[in-house]
Amino acid sequence: xxxQLRVYKRRIRSVTATKKITKAMExxxxxxxxxxxxxxxxxxxxxxxxxxxxxAVATGSTTKHPLTTEAEAPARAAILLIxxxxxxxxxxxxxxIKAAEKLTERLRGEGKEVVTYVIGRKGVAYYGFRERxxxxxxxxxxxxxTYADAKRAAAPLIEAVTQETAEGGVDELHIVFTEFVSMMTxxxxxxxxxxxxxxxxxxxxxxxxxxxxxxxxxxxxDVLDALLPRYVESRIYNAxxxxxxxxxxxxxxxxxxxxxxxxxxxxxxxxLANAARQAEITQEISEIVGGASALADxxxxxxx
Amino acid sequence: MAAELHVELVAADRSxxxxxxxxxxxxxxxGDIGVMPGHQPxxxxxxxxxxxxxxxxxxxxxxxVHGGFISFADDKLxxxxxxxxxxxxxxxxxxxxxxERAKSxxxxxxxxxxxxxxxxxxxx
Numbered sequence: 001x002x003x004q005l006r007v008y009k010r011r012i013r014s015v016t017a018t019k020k021i022t023k024a025m026e027x028x029x030x031x032x033x034x035x036x037x038x039x040x041x042x043x044x045x046x047x048x049x050x051x052x053x054x055x056a057v058a059t060g061s062t063t064k065h066p067l068t069t070e071a072e073a074p075a076r077a078a079i080l081l082i083x084x085x086x087x088x089x090x091x092x093x094x095x096x097i098k099a100a101e102k103l104t105e106r107l108r109g110e111g112k113e114v115v116t117y118v119i120g121r122k123g124v125a126y127y128g129f130r131e132r133x134x135x136x137x138x139x140x141x142x143x144x145x146t147y148a149d150a151k152r153a154a155a156p157l158i159e160a161v162t163q164e165t166a167e168g169g170v171d172e173l174h175i176v177f178t179e180f181v182s183m184m185t186x187x188x189x190x191x192x193x194x195x196x197x198x199x200x201x202x203x204x205x206x207x208x209x210x211x212x213x214x215x216x217x218x219x220x221x222d223v224l225d226a227l228l229p230r231y232v233e234s235r236i237y238n239a240x241x242x243x244x245x246x247x248x249x250x251x252x253x254x255x256x257x258x259x260x261x262x263x264x265x266x267x268x269x270x271x272l273a274n275a276a277r278q279a280e281i282t283q284e285i286s287e288i289v290g291g292a293s294a295l296a297d298x299x300x301x302x303x304x
Numbered sequence: 305m306a307a308e309l310h311v312e313l314v315a316a317d318r319s320x321x322x323x324x325x326x327x328x329x330x331x332x333x334x335g336d337i338g339v340m341p342g343h344q345p346x347x348x349x350x351x352x353x354x355x356x357x358x359x360x361x362x363x364x365x366x367x368x369v370h371g372g373f374i375s376f377a378d379d380k381l382x383x384x385x386x387x388x389x390x391x392x393x394x395x396x397x398x399x400x401x402x403x404e405r406a407k408s409x410x411x412x413x414x415x416x417x418x419x420x421x422x423x424x425x426x427x428x
Binding site for chain 1: 312314315316317318319332333334337344345346347348349372373374375377382384386
């Protein structure tokens with residue numbers, strides 16, 4: 001076998017192996033999207049009921065709670081960014097990071113100091129490489145987040161919000177994650193969790209229904225105190241689940257195009273290998289013919 | 305037909321039970337509360353403990369609820385809990401083991417969880 005042909009054969013083999021891997025990853029991601037979507041659906045009743053309850057307390061009572069009223073001069077804002085633990089998901093993590101950067105810019109422009117919290121190894125690596133400070137980070141669960149993970153991530157955020165701004169607390173709480181719209185579309189979005197904007201909660205309700213006057217047990221303040229941490233946790237949990245579904249969808253798409261590209265590459269390489277083999281054969285034939293005629297010429301010469 | 309109320313018992317990651325009921329008894333931070341159809345709109349904080357639901361066909365559903373909220377309006381009652389289990393789903397032996405383990409580890413949180421599970425089973 002000629003050197004050229006051998007190189008082509010080797011490259012075809014290696015691309016075929018890569019294609020097998022990307023195809024497997026595509027199929028795994030596809031099966032996980034369904035599971036992640038089901039989890040999002042399962043967590044929805046809790047989230048909607050909780051949002052309803054929070055809206056009810058916030059609108060139905062005249063209570064002033066630090067978590068529902070906007071600070072007069074917000075000085076510090078926290079951002080929770082959700083990225084993935086693993087790569088090979090196309091622009092999934094970088095798009096989320098870009099959205100977070102944009103939000104950071106905007107908040108800085110409004111004169112607020114920004115504290116960043118990150119979930120996912122990719123985001124941690126991004127900030128670590130640029131030697132930028134993270135308030136806290138969590139890794140290892142972005143594939144299939146549980147409620148306990150959301151609780152773990154929410155705890156320091158809730159603590160920071162309840163603290164006085166002068167003592168290192170924050171006035172606002174934003175979350176950046178990738179919203180799962182459909183199999184083909186996932187958008188990085190930023191959302192303000194706290195202080196509650198009541199218009200936003202009404203929009204989520206869809207209709208802005210008129211809520212009845214509730215009797216609070218034990219009191220509106222206590223209910224709100226207990227509700228808001230749960231609200232933050234459930235929002236983070238929902239964001240984590242959506243981000244997980246988006247991650248799998250992004251990975252499936254990235255791996256699908258990788259598989260397609262590998263197939264294309266194999267086709268091109270086989271064409272080149274065929275041409276090389278043909279060239280080799282042609283060359284061999286012409287060598288044989290040339291050699292034979294040279295021999296014939298030599299014999300004819302000696303006969304003379 | 306007796307008046308009924310629609311009950312949704314949801315945990316953070318799933319919907320545990322839903323159906324029609326005539327009476328729901330739950331424990332809030334300020335004491336036990338019974339909700340029947342036509343009750344005043346109510347929003348309360350739940351203690352960890354068993355919740356009893358008397359369904360409209362006379363059966364009784366008991367669930368262990370670990371913290372959460374009760375909200376009632378327009379004959380619709382929702383019980384929200386981070387963790388909620390029906391008494392039928394609880395493995396008594398496992399809960400007992402968990403209780404013992406929690407006691408020896410002096411892990412107050414999981415001891416309380418196991419205790420609530422066992423109490424829910426006892427009510428059943």
